Amino acid sequence: MSGNISEIRFDRFLAVPEREITIVRYHDIFQTEAALKHGKFSKEYQDLSAVIVLDPADLKKIDASDGDHVKISSEYGTVVAVAKKSEEKKDVRANEGHSGVGYMPASVWSNILGSKPASAKVSRSQQKISTVGELIRV
C-alpha cells in the first residue's frame, strides 16, 4: 500500500451537518452605496451581498465559524455565501437570539432562494462564493 491509512480524512465522506432556516432579507445602506459606486457586478457589491447573518447556535449546529463559506439551498435555487455571526444588540431578537432565522441583504444572492420568507437549508461549504454570472447565467 502506498499511503498511510491514518492520514486519510474519513470525515470528508460524512454528510455535512445542515440546518433548516428561514431567510429574511434586509436593506444595507453600504451595499446600496456599493451598487451605485462600483456596479452590481463589482467585488465590492458582492462582498456586501453574498452574506448570511446566522445565530451563533445555528453556526455551531452546522460546524461553521464566522467567515466560513456556507451553502444555502431552497426549492428555487442554491447559493454559496459568507456566514457572519450575528452581533449582540444588533441582530439579536429580544435578547433571545434568532436561531432558525438567517438574515441576508436584499440582492440576487438572497432573491434566488425565492420569495420571502424563504425556507432553506444551510450547511458549511468548501465551494467558492457564487458569482453574479453563475446566479443569473449571463
Added chain:
Amino acid sequence: MTCTGCALLCEDIDVRDGEVRHACRIGTAHILNRQQIDPMVDQEVVDIDDAIRHAAALLADAERPMFLGFGNSITETQAAGVRLAEKIGAGIDPCSVHTSLIDDIVHSRVRTCTLPEVRDQADVILFWGADPMNTHPRLMSGYAYYPRGKNRQHGWEEDRTAIAIDVRRSHTASICKSVHEIIPGRDVEFIDALMLALRNKVPKTVYDSKRVLKLAGTLKKAEFGVIFAGSGLVGSVPRDAIIRLMDELNEFSDFRILPLFSQYNLRSIATAAACEHSGGCTPTPASLHDADCLLCVGFDLASSLPQACDIDASIIVIDPSETLTAGCADVVIPCAAGGVDLAGTAVRMDGTKIDLPSITKTGQTGAGARISDLSIMNRLLEAV
C-alpha cells in the same frame, strides 16, 4: 437641487466642483454614479440609434408585451410610457410590493398624510417592516423623529414616541423606545393580536400579550399617529389586513399610513396604474411568463427575480446604470438619470409634486451626453 436617490426627494442638495453637500450616503453615490452601460443588441455594443430601432422592432412584433418599472423615471417619461403601452397593448407593472397600498391610498381606503404633517404633528411613529436608517437615511432627521415641528416643539426627547415592528432588530429599531419582533410568516397573527388588544381584550397569541396590550395602549393615546409601511409590512400582509388595522386604529385615535419605498417616482406610476385599473394594479398579461417581450425601464428584473433570465421572452432594458438584467437582455439602451442629468417632475412618497432641475447640466446635447428616457420613449412611440 433635488436628490432622486430615494422617494424622499430631498430638495436642499448642493453640488459644486464634483462635491455633493447635504445628501446622504445613498444620494451622494446616486448623484455621482457613472456606472453607465453601452447600447447593445444581443450583447454586442452598437450605436444607440440601432439599439432603439431594434427595440422598436421587438415591441412592434410582440403579441403580449409588458412594461416593468418606471419608478425611477420622471413623470413625463411615465406618461410617454403609458401612451406607448396603450398603442401596442402592453400591460404596465411598477413591480413594487407597495403598489397595492398606494392604490388603497388613492381610493381613500386608508388615511394618509404628507411628510410636513408628520414633522409638525406626529407624536407616535411606527416603523413597520421598515428600516429607514438604511433605506431613507434623512427621513428621521427631516420629518419623522428628530425635528421640532409646529405642534411638536420638544421633538423626539418628549413629544415623539418611535416604535419599530419588524422581523429583525434593525438599525432604526436601535433608536426606538419600543421594539416588537415579528416571527417570520406570522405577521397577520400580530395584527390580529393588536386589534384584540385595542378592544381591551387579552389576545391569545404566540406574542407576549402584555407587551401587545402595552403597545395598544400607546397607540390609543396617540394624538396623531403615523405608520411608515416598509416592504416588510406590505410584502408580508394581505392588503385587507392593513385596511382593517387602520380602521381599528382610527376608532380610537387619528392614524395615518405612508408607504416607504425606494424608487424616487414610484408614487406617480403606481397612482397612474391605480387610476387605470381601479380594481387594483393587475397588469395585463397578468404574469411575466405570459409575456413575449419585457421592457424594463429603470428596473433591475434579474436582481429581483434571478430566474427571469430563463424566461422565454425578449428583454429590453432602458436604464441610466449598469444592471444585472442588462447582462442577459436582447437590447440595452442607456439613458440620462432623472434629476441628475435630466430635468423633469416627480411625485414624492407622500404624493407631493416636486420639480427636478438637472444637477449636472449636461442636458441632452454634446459629446458623451446621455439621451433621456423620455426621448427614447417618444422615438419608440414614433417607430412602432
